[in-house]
Amino acid sequence: MQSHLAANLKSDFQQHYRRFEEHYDQGNSANQELKQAKASRVWMIAVLALLFSMSSDFFLGAAAAMFGVYFYRIVSAYMQRAQSEDAMEEIERWFSAKGLMLQDKTPFFKGDDQLENPLNLFEDRVYQ
Structure with a gap:
């Protein structure tokens, strides 16, 4: 099993992880809005x-407006959630190409089937 990451990619790992966390949080908030x-x-x-x-x-127009607001909120929240899920999926593919997998927000090496050794991408000891 791989135990270290390439030191020359440290900033890329950290940047992509921050982006993943941001999209993960946006996805959760969009899910709550939905x-x-x-x-x-x-x-x-x-x-x-x-x-x-x-x-x-007047009441016909008011009813139409209220239905419009109701469905607009649902559709816009659904679109925000879908956008953040797409971005997270793209970042997960990038991590997968580098030999890592993400379980929720926690990175692991692909060979760690039991998910016993989580990685902290901001510690220097992970990089070689």
């Missing part, structure tokens, strides 16, 4: 406004 958007009760108010729209164009 959950909140789906749990929103705006659609109930929109349905209620739709019932009143039989006698008024």
Whole structure:
């Protein structure tokens, strides 16, 4: 099993890991936003406004706007989550090409099947 990383790639490893952490956190926050958007009760108010729209164009417009806001929040949160997942996947492929794998936010060597020896990419002893 490989026990050291190339010292000339130290800054690349650290930079890519920071980018991964940033996208990981963005993905988590986007996932939370998606959950909140789906749990929103705006659609109930929109349905209620739709019932009143039989006698008024104003309520029809208000219902359409509320449905628009509800679905816009869901779609925008979903797109943010998808973008961060794509960026994380790209960075994971880069780490995989260098002989590492990421489990959540923790890097390991590919040969470490039991995930017993996590790496700290900011320690000098990891590099040779």
